[in-house]
Amino acid sequence: MGETVDMTEADGTRETVRRHLAAWWETNARDLPWRFGRTTPWGVLVSEVMSQQTQMSRVVPYWRSWMAAWPDAAALAAASTAEVITAWGKLGYPRRALRLQECARVVANECHDDLPETYDGLTALPGIGDYTASAVMSFAYGKRIAVIDTNIRRVLSRVFDGRESLGGATSRADRELAQRVLPDDAVRSTVWNQSVMELGAVVCTAKKPMCERCPVSAECRFLAAGRPGLGERRTRPRQRFQGTDRQVRGLVLNALRAKPQGSQTIGREEIRALWKDRVQLDACIASLDEDGLIEMMPDGSLRLPD
Numbered sequence: 001m002g003e004t005v006d007m008t009e010a011d012g013t014r015e016t017v018r019r020h021l022a023a024w025w026e027t028n029a030r031d032l033p034w035r036f037g038r039t040t041p042w043g044v045l046v047s048e049v050m051s052q053q054t055q056m057s058r059v060v061p062y063w064r065s066w067m068a069a070w071p072d073a074a075a076l077a078a079a080s081t082a083e084v085i086t087a088w089g090k091l092g093y094p095r096r097a098l099r100l101q102e103c104a105r106v107v108a109n110e111c112h113d114d115l116p117e118t119y120d121g122l123t124a125l126p127g128i129g130d131y132t133a134s135a136v137m138s139f140a141y142g143k144r145i146a147v148i149d150t151n152i153r154r155v156l157s158r159v160f161d162g163r164e165s166l167g168g169a170t171s172r173a174d175r176e177l178a179q180r181v182l183p184d185d186a187v188r189s190t191v192w193n194q195s196v197m198e199l200g201a202v203v204c205t206a207k208k209p210m211c212e213r214c215p216v217s218a219e220c221r222f223l224a225a226g227r228p229g230l231g232e233r234r235t236r237p238r239q240r241f242q243g244t245d246r247q248v249r250g251l252v253l254n255a256l257r258a259k260p261q262g263s264q265t266i267g268r269e270e271i272r273a274l275w276k277d278r279v280q281l282d283a284c285i286a287s288l289d290e291d292g293l294i295e296m297m298p299d300g301s302l303r304l305p306d
Contacts (some may be wrong), residue, residue, distance in 0.1 A: 151200025162221030
């Protein structure tokens with residue numbers, strides 16, 4: 001009997017959390033241009049790729065410009081590499097831009113410009129992993145599927161397990177919890193995925209959650225336990241940006257992007273002025289060339305690929 005009561009209580013808590021979050025989403029969801037059925041499945045995929053490791057507020061203007069220039073996979077597939085790298089701007093991790101164009105070429109040439117509507121079809125595309133495929137299935141196609149990102153994992157772990165999410169790779173326990181609390185109805189599951197993700201992004205944040213504004217604070221086991229281990233993360237070296245290869249690579253790409261369209265080339269002297277450490281600079285240029293982000297010319301100049 002005790003176990004039955006516990007299960008009933010758990011089911012009741014899940015349903016209460018779902019209702020409160022759905023109501024909160026209805027009045028508090030950010031009005032992002034790819035939400036609420038205002039874009040195509042391809043537009044949703046572009047937004048998800050751009051949003052990886054990038055703040056949403058930075059993504060919006062890039063997404064608008066990108067979709068205005070290349071509204072579907074066929075249009076992006078036909079663009080030059082230089083145009084794509086330039087349009088990516090300072091979103092970071094520019095290899096994502098090349099992978100997105102590679103994906104567009106497959107969709108345009110092998111899928112008749114129609115984005116696949118199955119999880120397996122999406123994950124077969126270049127650069128599309130579990131999270132992006134699940135997000136497109138839920139947000140673009142309205143399918144019942146658990147979407148799991150850092151924000152969702154943090155909210156679910158806190159609310160239902162009463163523990164802090166320490167980051168790292170998604171565990172089996174994370175997937176089991178996400179599946180267990182996912183509504184059975186497809187429409188409700190889409191709202192659930194969106195609302196949980198949104199709550200983690202703007203209220204149930206990593207270091208300073210605004211519990212006083214949370215619509216499910218009354219059901220949150222983490223808050224009830226006194227927020228144990230708030231903000232803790234897995235031990236790892238502190239990441240820095242200054243002086244890293246990532247900074248140097250960014251300087252080179254930014255110098256090329258700043259050139260007029262059609263003549264995005266920088267000469268040897270301009271290259272040398274970008275960074276004092278010649279060994280590091282040369283290594284970063286070589287890595288950019290290997291990644292297909294630049295072309296090294298016989299005279300030592302650099303240009304964006306055609």
